[in-house]
Amino acid sequence: MPSLIDMRRRIRSVKNTQQITKAMKMVSAAKLRRAQDRVVSSRPYGSLLRKVLANVAAAAPSGDPESVHPLLARREEKRILLVVITGDKGLAGAFNSNIIKGAQRFQADHPNAAIQLELIGRKGRDFFRKRHGSISGEHINLAAKAVYGDIAAIAVKAIDLYVKDEIDAVYIVFNEFKSVVSQKLTITRVLPVEMPKDTEPIDYIFEQPPAEMLAALLPKYVEMEFYRALLESAAAEHAARMTAMEAATSNAGDMIDRLTLFMNRVRQASITKEIIEVVSGAAAAE
Numbered sequence: 001m002p003s004l005i006d007m008r009r010r011i012r013s014v015k016n017t018q019q020i021t022k023a024m025k026m027v028s029a030a031k032l033r034r035a036q037d038r039v040v041s042s043r044p045y046g047s048l049l050r051k052v053l054a055n056v057a058a059a060a061p062s063g064d065p066e067s068v069h070p071l072l073a074r075r076e077e078k079r080i081l082l083v084v085i086t087g088d089k090g091l092a093g094a095f096n097s098n099i100i101k102g103a104q105r106f107q108a109d110h111p112n113a114a115i116q117l118e119l120i121g122r123k124g125r126d127f128f129r130k131r132h133g134s135i136s137g138e139h140i141n142l143a144a145k146a147v148y149g150d151i152a153a154i155a156v157k158a159i160d161l162y163v164k165d166e167i168d169a170v171y172i173v174f175n176e177f178k179s180v181v182s183q184k185l186t187i188t189r190v191l192p193v194e195m196p197k198d199t200e201p202i203d204y205i206f207e208q209p210p211a212e213m214l215a216a217l218l219p220k221y222v223e224m225e226f227y228r229a230l231l232e233s234a235a236a237e238h239a240a241r242m243t244a245m246e247a248a249t250s251n252a253g254d255m256i257d258r259l260t261l262f263m264n265r266v267r268q269a270s271i272t273k274e275i276i277e278v279v280s281g282a283a284a285a286e
Helices: 004-058 095-109 122-130 148-163 210-285
Strands: 079-085 114-120 135-139 169-179 182-191
Touching: 004 169, 004 210, 079 095, 079 122, 079 148, 079 210, 095 114, 095 122, 095 169, 095 182, 095 210, 114 122, 114 148, 122 135, 135 148, 148 182, 148 210, 169 210, 182 210
Parallel strands: 079 114, 079 169, 114 135
Antiparallel strands: 169 182
């Protein structure tokens, strides 16, 4: 049976851990508010840009929009660029492991395709680097800054590879932010760009030819999709970390209660033993 000193030392250690997890929860909650605001602000812009692209493509002179711009051209997916967006830190529950498992499932579902990995985040980079995957690029500390130019450079690289016919498709795997307690693993295809079919066309008055506008808007749309995925992943990571730290804080409190109860029982047993010894000694002295 552990001594009272060992029990007090263990309780003090758990209390210190509880203070750390509580502080991490508060930090993640503050960061989540800013990240959530950025996500909510980016969603309407991306949706409207997608609708404008569909209408501009419909107004292009050719009947087949895929012949207007190379980013709309479809090819057999023999060479795929998979962009994996993970976190740079752990202590976020199953946030990073779900993304990595999703990327592995994607690789298993495309056994005949040559898949290159564009890794955003330290956790994904460390995992796939140890397993000697085909890595085309590594990027860390992007989600913390969330600078549009940094993620746009990765999108430009993917666009350049696609236009040069070095890859046939670009997919992004990330956790989409749904709520504080819910994140959805999402694998979305960015290239070739797929235009929505069910949108009602709008009669625009074009100052420039629609083909030129489409050529200017398509790269911006791809960059925005990359940026939106990064914002979604950052918000989902803060939400997952806040939830994990809240659970850790609660578990630490339960452990402190159990250890305190056990310590009191040990101390009471020690006191009872001393009383019995005193009484036994007094009775033997009579």
